[in-house]
Structures are given as C-alpha cells and as structure tokens.
Amino acid sequence: MKFRNFKLTGYVVYGNGSFDQLGEIIAPKRKDNAPMIFFVDEYFRDKPDFLNRIPLEGQDKIVIIDVTHEPKTTYVDKLRDELTAAFGTVSGIIGIGGGSVMDMAKAVSLMMSNPGSSADYQGWDLVKVPGVYKVGVPTISGTGAEVSRTCVLTGPTRKLGMNSDYTVYDQILLDPSLTASVPVNQRFYTAMDCYIHCVESLTGTYLNAFSKSYGEKAQELCEEIFLQKNNWDSDSDEKLMMASYAGGMSIAYSQVGVAHAVSYGLSYLLGTKHGIGNCIVFDKLEEYYPEGVAKFKEMVKKHNIDIPQHITKGLTDAQFDTMINVSLGMAPLWENALGKDWKEKIDAKKLRALYERL
Numbered sequence: 001m002k003f004r005n006f007k008l009t010g011y012v013v014y015g016n017g018s019f020d021q022l023g024e025i026i027a028p029k030r031k032d033n034a035p036m037i038f039f040v041d042e043y044f045r046d047k048p049d050f051l052n053r054i055p056l057e058g059q060d061k062i063v064i065i066d067v068t069h070e071p072k073t074t075y076v077d078k079l080r081d082e083l084t085a086a087f088g089t090v091s092g093i094i095g096i097g098g099g100s101v102m103d104m105a106k107a108v109s110l111m112m113s114n115p116g117s118s119a120d121y122q123g124w125d126l127v128k129v130p131g132v133y134k135v136g137v138p139t140i141s142g143t144g145a146e147v148s149r150t151c152v153l154t155g156p157t158r159k160l161g162m163n164s165d166y167t168v169y170d171q172i173l174l175d176p177s178l179t180a181s182v183p184v185n186q187r188f189y190t191a192m193d194c195y196i197h198c199v200e201s202l203t204g205t206y207l208n209a210f211s212k213s214y215g216e217k218a219q220e221l222c223e224e225i226f227l228q229k230n231n232w233d234s235d236s237d238e239k240l241m242m243a244s245y246a247g248g249m250s251i252a253y254s255q256v257g258v259a260h261a262v263s264y265g266l267s268y269l270l271g272t273k274h275g276i277g278n279c280i281v282f283d284k285l286e287e288y289y290p291e292g293v294a295k296f297k298e299m300v301k302k303h304n305i306d307i308p309q310h311i312t313k314g315l316t317d318a319q320f321d322t323m324i325n326v327s328l329g330m331a332p333l334w335e336n337a338l339g340k341d342w343k344e345k346i347d348a349k350k351l352r353a354l355y356e357r358l
C-alpha cells in the first residue's frame, strides 16, 4: 500500500483523577474466571495509598514490574509463562507505569495468544493474532508509548520492537495527576524524548501535514512548560501528558532521526536508558538540529539538569564499531533525517567522531 493505514488506540480517557474510573471502564471486558492482571511500575511497590486504588476483583493480580533494565524478551516470556501456568488465560492486562511498563504490558498481552518467544516477533507485522485486552496508564509523560504501534524489547540478537496493528492499546487512561511524583531529572529525560521526537519529525524528510500538526503542538507545549513557565505545577503535568500523546501521534506518521539512531547504539552497547541516552546524544547534535539543540540547552540550564558527559571514554575500537553498526543499521531513521542519499552524508568515520564526543 502506498499510504500507511494506521491503527489507532481504541478508547481514550483523559483527566486528573480519571484513574478512579478504571474499574468501571474494564468491567465489561471481564470474562468468567479469567482475572485482570495489573502490571505496576516498581516505584509504586511501597505506595499503599496508590495500590489501594487499583480496582481488584476476584482472582485479579498485581504484578510489580522491575524496571531496572529496559524490557527484555526473556522477561516478557517469563511473565507470560507464569500467568498461563497460574490462570490458563486472563481477561486483560493493564500496564501502569513509565514507558518500560507500557511496553511490557503490550508485549505480554500479545504473547498470551501468540505461540513461542517474543523474540520471534521482533520486527514488522510478524504478530498474527490479537493479544488479550490491554490498557495503558502512563505514570510518566514523554515516550508516546501509550499511542504507538510498537513495544521495544531487547532480545538475544537485537533491540527491536514488536511492531504491529495488534500492539496498539485497546484503551488508554491519561491521568496527569499520576505523574506528579516523578523526580525532576527523570521527568526531564523522559519529557525530552517527546521534545526530540518532535524535532526529528518536524525537520525530517518524511514530514507531512498530519505529522506536522501534532509535532508542532507537542513542541509548543514542551517549550511552554520548560522555557516560558517558571514553576512546575499540575498544569505542567497536564500539558506534558498531552505533549507526549501528540508527539507519539506525530512520529506515527513520520519517523525519528539522528538522536534516536545514535542513542540506540549507546543503549545496545552500554545499556544507556532511552530518555537519558537521547539527551546525551541530542546535546551534541547542533550540526543536524541547530535550533532544537539550542532550545534544549536552554531548558537544561533553566532546570539545572545533569546531562552525563564522556560516557564513551576508554571504549575499544571494537566497541565503537558495535555502536556504529547498530546505528547505521537504522536506515529509515537516517533516511528521514538526511534524505534518500543519506549514505553520502554519514559514514562510520563521521559517526565515530560523534560517538567520541558523547
């Protein structure tokens, strides 16, 4: 097909306090004797006031998700095996947390009905049957994982998402008040994932009016809350949650660019997390995104954020080569950023020089 035909999220609820409506929303999706499973970010492990708001019934279960590392196929398969052994099937999976939990809930939902290992489905449109009902409740804003058609997983041979129409959430619940507790640095790193999505989409060669409309709005919201406002308040949480949503919609119909291509290499070799990795790279991309990087630096300064430096110091030639190969393997990202003749504009030598500056 010449034009992409995008599957969107089924239902969306938005508003402070909307989390307390979750029980009512999922009630019609409950099947006899099959529990709802709540994947909850480990941050909430010792927060009984929050855990008590989860609408548990019958055999429903809370599974605390370890987010020390970004989601791995082995972790997805293990949770699927445990749920299948305990319950046979489940009515649905509700992911409550940051981008890592968003992706874990999507992946396990799919693996409840697709045979084999999640590693078999890393790629494009390899998932053939829908998963169980799934709901996404983000508790940090920025990744856009709540609206995307992928869930990024690290597998035995590569870091790649299960990209498919079935990956999209059936329902999302956007309650900005859930994000109020995110620490300042983390909030910034994840928010900048959104800001960088916008810059990469808006300056990319894949841009069209659909992507542009969402990207401009998301970028405007980020600049308002991080540059124009002087205090962080509930209005900022509300706007950042909508920026994340719009940023995700923007890249759905375009693509990310240089920051993501380079940061994937860091993440593959060093395990650098997505949000902070993008910031480390974007900080050095003035050649590709002069305006975006200048504004980013202003935001870093204004919010007194710590951007790690010299993280590639002392790496071997082989290690640099690994990062370079992972990065150059992301052809659509480079093509979006630099055009069809991208191979004439970026090569291993130039990329090595960039990695050495990080």
Ligand code: NAD
Binding pocket: 041, 042, 043, 067, 070, 071, 097, 098, 099, 100, 101, 103, 139, 140, 143, 144, 145, 146, 148, 149, 150, 151, 152, 178, 179, 180, 181, 182, 183, 186, 189, 190, 193, 274, 275
């Ligand atoms: P994260 O999910 O790793 O969470 C960051 C930290 O914030 C964690 O320590 C978590 O416990 C904590 N946290 C979560 N909610 C909190 C709250 N309300 N208060 C206090 N602390 C809280 O980080 P992230 O940046 O949200 O997500 C990164 C992940 O998202 C990566 O795995 C990346 O690959 C993935 N991602 C996916 C997509 C997609 O389209 N599927 C897009 C971008 C990124």
Ligand code: ZN
Binding pocket: 143, 193, 194, 197, 260, 274
């Ligand atoms: Zn991203």
